[in-house]
Amino acid sequence: MVILxxxxxxxxxxxxxxxxxxxxxxxxxxxxSSCANHPDVPSSSKEAKCLPAIFPDYCNVTVPCNxxxxxxMLPADHYEECVARLTTPDxxxxxxxxxxxxxxxxxxxxxxxxxxxxxxxxxxxxxxKDGEWLxxxxxxxxxxxxPIDEYLSxxxxxxxxxxxxxxxxxxxxxTTFEETQIFNNEVTCSDIKKGQCINCHSYQNYxxxxxxxxxxxxxxxxxxxxDGKISRVNMKRDYTISGGVYPSWHPTAKLVAxxxxxxxQAFHTSxxxxxxxxxxxxxxxxxxxxxxxxxxxxxxxTLLEVYPTWSPxxxxxxxxKSVPLPEEMKDQDIRTTYAKIQYNLYRRSFDLASHGFGExxxxxxxxxxDKSVTLPRISPDGRYLLFALGxxxxxxxxxxxxxxxxxxxxxxxxxxxxAETASPVDLTLLNSKDYSDxxxxxxxxxxxxxIASRRDDDNYSRVYFAYFDNGKIGKAFLLPQEDPEQHxxxxxSYNRPEFMVEPVKISVEEFSKVFDK
Amino acid sequence: xxxxxxxxxxxxxxxxxxLLFGVAVLLFFGWAYPQHLHYQEQYQLFLFxxxxxxxxxxxxxxxxxxxxxFCTQFFLYAWVGALIIALLLSSVQLLTLRLFNxxxxxxxxxxxxxxxxxxxxxxxxxxxxVWAVLLTQxxxxxxxLMIQFLKRKMVSRSIYFxxxxxxxxxxxxxxxxxxxxxxxxxxxxxxxxxLYVAWLxxxxxxxxxxxxxxKATKFERxxxxxxxxxxxxxxxxxxxxxxxxxxxxVMQYDFMAxxxxxxxxxxxxxxxxxxxxxxxxxxxxxxxxxxxxLDHMFDYNQNGIAGLLPDVKEDATSPLPTAEAFYYLGMINxxxxxxxxxxxxxxxxQKSGRCYKRLAQTNLINGNYEVARKYLMTLQKTLFYxxxxxxxxxxxxxxxxIAKHPEYGHLRQMAYKDDFYFSDHVTPDMLKSLYxxxxxxxMAYQYLIAYFMLTGDREGYSKLLEEIGSKN
Numbered sequence: 001m002v003i004l005x006x007x008x009x010x011x012x013x014x015x016x017x018x019x020x021x022x023x024x025x026x027x028x029x030x031x032x033s034s035c036a037n038h039p040d041v042p043s044s045s046k047e048a049k050c051l052p053a054i055f056p057d058y059c060n061v062t063v064p065c066n067x068x069x070x071x072x073m074l075p076a077d078h079y080e081e082c083v084a085r086l087t088t089p090d091x092x093x094x095x096x097x098x099x100x101x102x103x104x105x106x107x108x109x110x111x112x113x114x115x116x117x118x119x120x121x122x123x124x125x126x127x128x129k130d131g132e133w134l135x136x137x138x139x140x141x142x143x144x145x146x147p148i149d150e151y152l153s154x155x156x157x158x159x160x161x162x163x164x165x166x167x168x169x170x171x172x173x174x175t176t177f178e179e180t181q182i183f184n185n186e187v188t189c190s191d192i193k194k195g196q197c198i199n200c201h202s203y204q205n206y207x208x209x210x211x212x213x214x215x216x217x218x219x220x221x222x223x224x225x226x227d228g229k230i231s232r233v234n235m236k237r238d239y240t241i242s243g244g245v246y247p248s249w250h251p252t253a254k255l256v257a258x259x260x261x262x263x264x265q266a267f268h269t270s271x272x273x274x275x276x277x278x279x280x281x282x283x284x285x286x287x288x289x290x291x292x293x294x295x296x297x298x299x300x301x302t303l304l305e306v307y308p309t310w311s312p313x314x315x316x317x318x319x320x321k322s323v324p325l326p327e328e329m330k331d332q333d334i335r336t337t338y339a340k341i342q343y344n345l346y347r348r349s350f351d352l353a354s355h356g357f358g359e360x361x362x363x364x365x366x367x368x369x370d371k372s373v374t375l376p377r378i379s380p381d382g383r384y385l386l387f388a389l390g391x392x393x394x395x396x397x398x399x400x401x402x403x404x405x406x407x408x409x410x411x412x413x414x415x416x417x418x419a420e421t422a423s424p425v426d427l428t429l430l431n432s433k434d435y436s437d438x439x440x441x442x443x444x445x446x447x448x449x450x451i452a453s454r455r456d457d458d459n460y461s462r463v464y465f466a467y468f469d470n471g472k473i474g475k476a477f478l479l480p481q482e483d484p485e486q487h488x489x490x491x492x493s494y495n496r497p498e499f500m501v502e503p504v505k506i507s508v509e510e511f512s513k514v515f516d517k
Numbered sequence: 518x519x520x521x522x523x524x525x526x527x528x529x530x531x532x533x534x535x536l537l538f539g540v541a542v543l544l545f546f547g548w549a550y551p552q553h554l555h556y557q558e559q560y561q562l563f564l565f566x567x568x569x570x571x572x573x574x575x576x577x578x579x580x581x582x583x584x585x586x587f588c589t590q591f592f593l594y595a596w597v598g599a600l601i602i603a604l605l606l607s608s609v610q611l612l613t614l615r616l617f618n619x620x621x622x623x624x625x626x627x628x629x630x631x632x633x634x635x636x637x638x639x640x641x642x643x644x645x646x647v648w649a650v651l652l653t654q655x656x657x658x659x660x661x662l663m664i665q666f667l668k669r670k671m672v673s674r675s676i677y678f679x680x681x682x683x684x685x686x687x688x689x690x691x692x693x694x695x696x697x698x699x700x701x702x703x704x705x706x707x708x709x710x711x712l713y714v715a716w717l718x719x720x721x722x723x724x725x726x727x728x729x730x731x732k733a734t735k736f737e738r739x740x741x742x743x744x745x746x747x748x749x750x751x752x753x754x755x756x757x758x759x760x761x762x763x764x765x766x767v768m769q770y771d772f773m774a775x776x777x778x779x780x781x782x783x784x785x786x787x788x789x790x791x792x793x794x795x796x797x798x799x800x801x802x803x804x805x806x807x808x809x810x811l812d813h814m815f816d817y818n819q820n821g822i823a824g825l826l827p828d829v830k831e832d833a834t835s836p837l838p839t840a841e842a843f844y845y846l847g848m849i850n851x852x853x854x855x856x857x858x859x860x861x862x863x864x865x866x867q868k869s870g871r872c873y874k875r876l877a878q879t880n881l882i883n884g885n886y887e888v889a890r891k892y893l894m895t896l897q898k899t900l901f902y903x904x905x906x907x908x909x910x911x912x913x914x915x916x917x918x919i920a921k922h923p924e925y926g927h928l929r930q931m932a933y934k935d936d937f938y939f940s941d942h943v944t945p946d947m948l949k950s951l952y953x954x955x956x957x958x959x960m961a962y963q964y965l966i967a968y969f970m971l972t973g974d975r976e977g978y979s980k981l982l983e984e985i986g987s988k989n
Contacts, residue, residue: 163831163858166866186705186866266938269850269950272883276938335938457887459880489894 045133052125052136059139062467062474064148069109073101081128089119116143146447155495177482188515204249254289257308277395323367342372362416369419386440397438403431461493542603551595552768558592562868564898578698585645606630612654616723624744631752632715646701646712770799797824810963826943833862847931853879886913
């Protein structure tokens with residue numbers, strides 16, 4: 001046994017050194033290849049009189065002043081080549097293009113952003129089709145004064161039904177293309193047949209010294225980082241229906257509000273929503289990280305409470321709660337009544353000293369308009385409320401009609417808002433038509449909204465950002481990638497995107513040690 | 518010193534023995550064990566893509582793994598696969614032979630190759646393991662040749678220095694290429710003992726043998742040949758005894774369903790009636806495809822509903838034949854889910870060309886063209902699915918062409934129009950909905966009636982007949 005452990009340890013060390021070696025080689029290669037291709041613009045071209053059909057669509061978007069290069073491409077099945085000329089407000093110009101792709105070196109792009117802060121970069125695009133060059137209408141990339149949080153984390157997973165294979169929680173530096181792994185479901189999976197699911201990564205106040213994620217089935221538990229110290233806890237108690245599921249860290253105290261859920265899935269025979277995720281039961285608990293104690297927040301057995309989220313000052317806990325079903329439907333199989341289950345948004349005040357909650361307040365009555373609200377998030381300045389709205393249920397990431405809604409909190413004065421009484425912010429530039437837009441969140445400065453959307457192909461969710469300033473929204477843009485084709489070819493979904501102001505500093509190996517105990 | 522003519526004669530005889538061994542391996546895998554090769558192929562997807570290659574090669578043991586995966590893609594054609602295995606195992610034998618003058622113990626040089634053959638009888642044993650042994654042998658042989666070369670060229674003191682340098686350079690390279698590998702068996706937790714024993718014998722045995730004097734005897738050639746015959750008989754019978762021909766038959770049914778060989782299935786079941794779940798499922802599917810299910814189902818073994826549309830289990834193998842039935846019935850979303858889950862259940866996290874094809878097809882039928890495009894773009898990076906992917910890509914969005922397509926157009930007509938939730942267990946209501954949705958769906962009709970016949974639910978059957986009557 002000792003020999004086996006030592007062997008594994010040596011193997012891990014060797015593997016790490018090999019990885020370092022290859023990272024070094026990659027860095028050298030990247031350095032060598034950083035001499036970007038600066039092609040000449042075509043000497044003659046025909047005017048296309050339209051914007052270029054680039055992917056991702058970065059035409060006239062507003063981007064953070066620290067975002068990674070917005071590399072893009074023309075469709076490879078229609079064009080042979082693409083050339084782009086970028087002009088900054090100070091008159092500097094540079095051309096890019098290799099094949100149908102436009103990939104801008106990070107250093108050159110950051111310099112362009114630096115000189116365009118608060119202004120725009122003009123982009124002219126030429127595409128060669130059947131040997132003939134077409135020139136498209138130029139567009140602009142507006143560079144906001146406000147930066148975006150430097151890091152983003154997400155779970156990369158096949159958009160699965162019940163079974164799954166490899167999955168990882170990864171973190172991405174938004175100012176570069178660097179992506180590293182926080183954890184994966186292979187490293188500590190002790191029972192390969194049972195498998196291991198990792199999910200619900202969550203951070204306190206955008207920082208990573210206090211964070212958590214769940215590990216289910218093989219080696220199950222919730223991995224909690226408390227001031228950098230890692231532990232694995234089992235949150236299931238005799239008096240709870242499950243361990244903690246959807247988490248929300250209190251912004252200042254070592255407390256985490258969780259929903260507890262008995263979740264099931266059902267599959268449609270022809271409905272394009274394809275998969276339905278629903279709860280047979282769900283309650284809410286409060287977990288005290290310091291004392292490892294669990295207290296009940298709400299456990300109405302007749303109703304479903306889910307998606308707790310704290311207000312930025314920690315004085316309120318917002319959550320969604322189902323509306324009672326009509327009497328004649330109450331005893332029916334939930335799969336036949338599920339399309340009638342709708343959630344409203346509530347909140348309860350919270351007293352940090354006593355850990356006590358106040359009376360329940362209905363904040364947004366979605367059911368009165370035959371809708372269902374999920375995943376609330378309050379802006380860091382407390383002025384705006386974001387949530388995902390669909391017709392029914394609590395899992396809008398599979399609902400085609402799901403959109404993001406933003407409501408100024410000043411409209412809420414103690415009386416429940418509804419579709420009739422609230423005047424939401426116009427989010428036309430953020431939402432997609434007929435595709436699921438879900439999982440909204442705010443950047444720490446409140447100027448960037450991030451969502452997970454299936455708009456590109458209806459199956460693989462991708463991360464979109466949009467600029468937000470004083471109730472005005474910019475056009476949503478896709479998470480930039482070094483190779484713009486990656487979003488087309490990657491057969492994984494970006495699940496539960498969360499902003500962070502700093503990276504998770506604990507390595508996969510360090511996290512895995514908590515499973516040895 | 519061995520006489521030149523004797524040496525040539527010896528090499529000639531050794532060559533014939535190796536050839537005999539290679540032919541035996543070829544015939545075994547090509548003729549007696551081809552389904553195991555197809556099985557291997559369908560649980561991996563080799564991509565001609567730099568990211569894919571890099572992800573494999575950067576892992577310790579990655580080179581052997583990559584070579585194994587590269588070769589496995591040819592298992593789509595069993596005889597090509599068998600030839601590859603024959604060449605690999607023969608090479609291992611020749612290199613084992615090269616490392617020691619075996620003399621009368623010549624037969625022992627075949628032992629590592631026979632052990633690898635035994636290893637490959639397991640459908641989850643990966644070819645990367647065989648490559649790992651071969652690459653190690655090549656490295657060791659190279660090292661020996663280099664030392665011999667240095668010995669000839671340098672003064673004695675420098676030799677040891679050069680040997681140390683050579684080892685310092687070679688061992689990490691060897692580790693990176695093969696030794697650190699853990700992907701030699703599909704079950705990551707399984708320790709492939711046979712492989713490691715073969716590995717050990719292929720490298721260590723020749724050196725151990727050097728410790729013992731191997732004096733030439735009077736009947737050297739006879740003894741040498743006898744040792745070969747002995748090893749061949751013992752190890753060969755071990756191979757035959759350990760071969761899983763039962764699994765081979767089950768795999769054959771799955772293979773025939775995969776390639777829509779309905780006539781061949783009928784021929785096979787008429788020769789020997791299947792008595793396993795996959796065989797019965799495929800048998801019923803083939804009967805239904807010929808419109809013969811209701812008249813002939815009881816001519817063969819049945820297994821209740823579990824032989825018609827078995828419950829989907831969480832593994833990579835058993836759901837695939839059921840998914841074929843779902844697909845041809847027109848239960849497109851059910852087929853899609855079943856195939857997706859089967860692929861996700863592949864224990865070493867690989868992807869499957871067969872599954873990607875079916876996922877592309879079901880998405881195409883459902884009109885989810887962008888999702889289908891993703892799968893097809895991946896298949897374009899393969900050697901054997903590229904052409905099909907290119908053809909299918911041209912259909913995306915072309916409603917007229919899809920409507921006219923004999924398979925996709927037909928299945929679109931047959932597919933569910935009513936929506937409801939399905940589960941892992943097929944119910945008569947699911948089949949009823951499918952049939953009443955389109956009464957031209959003869960597959961659904963046969964399966965629906967068969968369902969009641971197999972369950973003996975007379976009441977349900979009478980009710981169904983009434984419903985059919987009232988609809989007509």
